[in-house]
Amino acid sequence: MASSTTLSSCSEIPMDKETREEIVASDKKRKSSGEKLFITDDEEASSSHSQILNSPTGKKSSPMREDSVPEEDRGGDTSDGSALSCVKKCDDEEKVTEEDERLNLELTRAFDDISVATTGSEEDKLWNGNNISNLEKSENDDVLHRTMENVLGSGGSLNTSMISEEEGLDGGINAIWKGQKRHVFILSESGKPIFSRHGNEEKLVTLFGVMQALVSFVQDSGDSIRSIRMGGTIVVFFLKAPLILVCVSNLGESVAQIQTQLMYVYNQIVSVLTLKQLLQIFEKRRNYDLRRLLSGSERLLYNLCNLVESDPSFILGAVRCLPLATSVRDTISTTISQTLSKLKQDVVFAILLANNQLVSLVRMKKCFMHPMDLHIIINFIDASESFKTAEIWSPLCLPRFDATGFVHAHVSYLSDECQACLVLLTVNRDSFHALSEAKHRIVERLKRHNCLEAIIASMNNNWPTMSFVNVPEVRHFLYKNRSIAQFMAPALEAPYINGSSSLPDLNSTTGNENSFQNLSISSISSSSTCAGGTGAPHYLPPDLSEELQRLYSKYYRIHSRLHDRSRPVSLIYWVDDTENWLGWLTSTFELYVTFEPLVKKSAAINAINKLRKWVKKEEDRIFIMNSPTF
Amino acid sequence: MANRAAPGSATNQQQQQQQPAATRSNNGAPQNKVCQFKLVLLGESAVGKSSLVLRFVKGQFHEYQESTIGAAFLTQTVMLDDITVKFEIWDTAGQERYHSLAPMYYRGAQAAIVVYDITNQETFARAKTWVKELQRQASPNIVIALAGNKSDLAAKRMVDHDEAYAYADENGLLFMETSAKTAMNVTDIFLAIAKKLPKGEQTSAQGTAQGRRITDADQAPRSTPNCCK
Numbered sequence: 001m002a003s004s005t006t007l008s009s010c011s012e013i014p015m016d017k018e019t020r021e022e023i024v025a026s027d028k029k030r031k032s033s034g035e036k037l038f039i040t041d042d043e044e045a046s047s048s049h050s051q052i053l054n055s056p057t058g059k060k061s062s063p064m065r066e067d068s069v070p071e072e073d074r075g076g077d078t079s080d081g082s083a084l085s086c087v088k089k090c091d092d093e094e095k096v097t098e099e100d101e102r103l104n105l106e107l108t109r110a111f112d113d114i115s116v117a118t119t120g121s122e123e124d125k126l127w128n129g130n131n132i133s134n135l136e137k138s139e140n141d142d143v144l145h146r147t148m149e150n151v152l153g154s155g156g157s158l159n160t161s162m163i164s165e166e167e168g169l170d171g172g173i174n175a176i177w178k179g180q181k182r183h184v185f186i187l188s189e190s191g192k193p194i195f196s197r198h199g200n201e202e203k204l205v206t207l208f209g210v211m212q213a214l215v216s217f218v219q220d221s222g223d224s225i226r227s228i229r230m231g232g233t234i235v236v237f238f239l240k241a242p243l244i245l246v247c248v249s250n251l252g253e254s255v256a257q258i259q260t261q262l263m264y265v266y267n268q269i270v271s272v273l274t275l276k277q278l279l280q281i282f283e284k285r286r287n288y289d290l291r292r293l294l295s296g297s298e299r300l301l302y303n304l305c306n307l308v309e310s311d312p313s314f315i316l317g318a319v320r321c322l323p324l325a326t327s328v329r330d331t332i333s334t335t336i337s338q339t340l341s342k343l344k345q346d347v348v349f350a351i352l353l354a355n356n357q358l359v360s361l362v363r364m365k366k367c368f369m370h371p372m373d374l375h376i377i378i379n380f381i382d383a384s385e386s387f388k389t390a391e392i393w394s395p396l397c398l399p400r401f402d403a404t405g406f407v408h409a410h411v412s413y414l415s416d417e418c419q420a421c422l423v424l425l426t427v428n429r430d431s432f433h434a435l436s437e438a439k440h441r442i443v444e445r446l447k448r449h450n451c452l453e454a455i456i457a458s459m460n461n462n463w464p465t466m467s468f469v470n471v472p473e474v475r476h477f478l479y480k481n482r483s484i485a486q487f488m489a490p491a492l493e494a495p496y497i498n499g500s501s502s503l504p505d506l507n508s509t510t511g512n513e514n515s516f517q518n519l520s521i522s523s524i525s526s527s528s529t530c531a532g533g534t535g536a537p538h539y540l541p542p543d544l545s546e547e548l549q550r551l552y553s554k555y556y557r558i559h560s561r562l563h564d565r566s567r568p569v570s571l572i573y574w575v576d577d578t579e580n581w582l583g584w585l586t587s588t589f590e591l592y593v594t595f596e597p598l599v600k601k602s603a604a605i606n607a608i609n610k611l612r613k614w615v616k617k618e619e620d621r622i623f624i625m626n627s628p629t630f
Numbered sequence: 631m632a633n634r635a636a637p638g639s640a641t642n643q644q645q646q647q648q649q650p651a652a653t654r655s656n657n658g659a660p661q662n663k664v665c666q667f668k669l670v671l672l673g674e675s676a677v678g679k680s681s682l683v684l685r686f687v688k689g690q691f692h693e694y695q696e697s698t699i700g701a702a703f704l705t706q707t708v709m710l711d712d713i714t715v716k717f718e719i720w721d722t723a724g725q726e727r728y729h730s731l732a733p734m735y736y737r738g739a740q741a742a743i744v745v746y747d748i749t750n751q752e753t754f755a756r757a758k759t760w761v762k763e764l765q766r767q768a769s770p771n772i773v774i775a776l777a778g779n780k781s782d783l784a785a786k787r788m789v790d791h792d793e794a795y796a797y798a799d800e801n802g803l804l805f806m807e808t809s810a811k812t813a814m815n816v817t818d819i820f821l822a823i824a825k826k827l828p829k830g831e832q833t834s835a836q837g838t839a840q841g842r843r844i845t846d847a848d849q850a851p852r853s854t855p856n857c858c859k
Contacts, residue, residue, distance in 0.1 A: 292726060293726065295675065296697035296723060297699060299696060384696060384699065385696060386696040386698070389684060389687075390683075390704045390721070391704070392699065392701070392702055393700050394700020432703070
């Protein structure tokens with residue numbers, strides 16, 4: 001398995017050589033006190049990494065799953081893994097202020113060190129414009145190099161467009177296909193195509209063959225291929241027997257980030273089949289066509305590829321919560337846990353989601369939800385418009401919870417008015433009717449306590465806007481609370497959002513509602529839109545505005561730099577033509593801030609302090625600080 | 631073909647209004663007979679099981695209907711003379727990997743609709759194996775209906791109507807060609823099943839004799855699992 005060796009930063013070399021941002025403060029604290037200390041707040045949470053992987057029956061996890069964590073993530077994993085388990089709030093006020101002061105001091109000192117600010121255009125040139133194709137692990141191999149250039153066409157004039165000529169993709173599709181910013185391919189170790197994000201995998205069979213050849217060629221020399229960089233395009237391989245996942249991206253993510261994304265895709269397949277079944281099938285028949293078993297769940301893969309592209313929560317490894325007053329959230333959680341604990345139906349998790357944001361999570365004692373599993377569930381709901389019309393009872397494997405078996409999911413929306421989705425996960429396959437009744441009781445009680453209205457209001461009002469946060473220097477930010485693996489972002493505003501576009505991920509209330517209404521209006525109109533189109537709506541790439549794409553790309557770069565283990569950095573300040581940027585990583589939080597372009601250092605420091613105070617003040621509303629148990 | 635203007639057939643809106651009334655009559659003074667039946671839809675993937683159910687329950691049709699994951703549970707109530715028939719419908723996923731779960735859904739079911747696509751001969755063959763499996767493993771008194779769906783695509787027909795009719799006749803199945811798109815025969819096939827299902831003492835005896843209804847496992851007091859007051 002290649003995963004443990006995958007993340008050395010060869011491909012980052014050209015990037016690292018250049019000083020294209022002001023990198024400040026080599027962080028001593030991160031290494032010593034680092035990620036692990038924080039969660040000692042709670043015994044259970046700190047040891048949760050191992051517990052997370054335990055099945056409800058207490059079975060120890062297989063080492064397999066441990067391996068599936070990319071190395072880079074592993075450091076943070078202990079804290080991230082504690083995820084949605086109980087983390088007691090730090091009540092000791094003094095400690096908090098002390099910590100605050102220390103952070104302030106650190107920030108100010110770091111800012112004082114900044115002396116040069118390069119312009120954005122230059123930076124970008126240095127960052128992107130490296131024209132030397134850099135084939136990792138086998139740099140000298142001209143044959144491979146040329147093949148890849150042929151296949152990917154990124155070499156511009158070198159492109160002999162092998163696919164269009166030999167595979168009979170017609171010119172139109174080919175042009176569109178080549179124009180895609182990101183491709184994801186899945187194939188079996190023997191080279192059988194399983195999935196292609198764009199285009200028909202059947203017609204790309206030669207391309208899959210080349211990928212398989214590349215992998216086995218490098219494998220022959222006892223090594224494993226990780227990535228190929230060609231200009232602005234990077235090809236990342238994620239080898240996870242019995243599958244090979246490949247991503248070709250122009251979006252500027254790092255190898256590590258893309259591998260994390262591919263891991264989500266791999267987890268999605270495991271979630272449909274279980275790891276056990278996946279391994280067994282290929283053990284029996286090496287050239288099995290996995291599409292047969294995945295048929296019907298393709299939309300989960302397409303949707304996941306979209307989400308991963310358009311929602312920062314995947315790269316951050318954190319979930320977003322629906323902002324709610326603590327009292328309302330507590331009422332919801334208590335109602336769910338009380339109703340279900342009476343049932344004795346072995347419910348492991350109860351999750352309430354709205355707009356892909358977490359409203360409440362109740363769990364069985366000693367069972368923990370890993371953020372990666374939660375993302376799989378979020379994708380499961382997000383990909384399935386049809387869940388709104390019925391109650392669903394489906395087996396589902398949560399790869400980080402127990403990759404060997406299924407849990408059974410009861411999925412239902414609270415009501416036609418309140419489009420929040422309740423997911424009840426149990427190990428008991430005969431619980432449907434009990435859970436169905438429990439759900440109705442939960443809805444009745446929530447209605448009585450006016451919780452549905454509160455959820456609807458929060459879903460519709462796009463809170464908080466930047467004007468509400470009231471830090472005028474700041475245009476946008478992401479704040480991740482590392483100990484609970486949750487993050488928050490303000491509502492998107494101009495220039496990052498088009499007036500008309502409905503975003504699939506963040507602040508998408510209006511978009512979601514519209515699509516729901518479209519669904520429920522007469523069949524004539526829905527059939528005409530669908531029949532005219534290329535098929536499923538999920539097949540279309542996410543509709544991000546260019547500005548938003550740029551915003552996220554920048555965040556991803558800062559994230560990648562902050563998490564570069566070979567050159568640890570805790571603070572990045574970056575001056576650009578259009579915005580100033582800041583990335584700050586501490587043991588307790590990650591902060592990514594977009595400033596107005598003309599902001600001064602002192603103003604930036606003040607702004608960050610105000611921002612942090614605001615987050616502290618609203619913490620109870622924007623995060624779920626504790627998750628009750630059954 | 632069944633009589634389309636079946637007596638007692640109600641429009642969707644009427645049915646939905648009647649539903650709460652029927653439920654209430656379970657607890658309060660019964661106004662008319664209420665029978666509750668478990669019905670399961672089986673068949674190859676993409677033959678239109680979900681579309682049939684969606685048409686029957688919500689009166690809707692989507693040209694692009696997502697493939698079902700696991701199984702979907704819906705209820706719909708129809709009036710049959712003075713009897714209220716409540717269907718608990720399990721719409722199952724047709725994919726191969728869900729096959730092993732099918733018994734969970736047809737176990738204890740009083741009715742099944744096996745669906746095939748008239749434009750695809752293979753789906754008809756698959757329907758036959760479903761019928762065999764039901765006859766072998768489901769409740770002995772299960773009412774099975776065979777639905778040749780997508781009858782609006784008659785131009786692309788690959789399964790002969792008479793052939794399917796003869797097969798259904800041989801095996802004692804109800805048979806109709808349906809179209810979820812045009813709504814042809816959709817409510818009718820459910821009504822035909824409702825008519826054929828035994829109502830009255832016989833049904834409840836049958837239900838308890840099997841003792842396998844999932845509702846039995848539910849400790850919460852549940853009003854009349856099977857029927858009839």
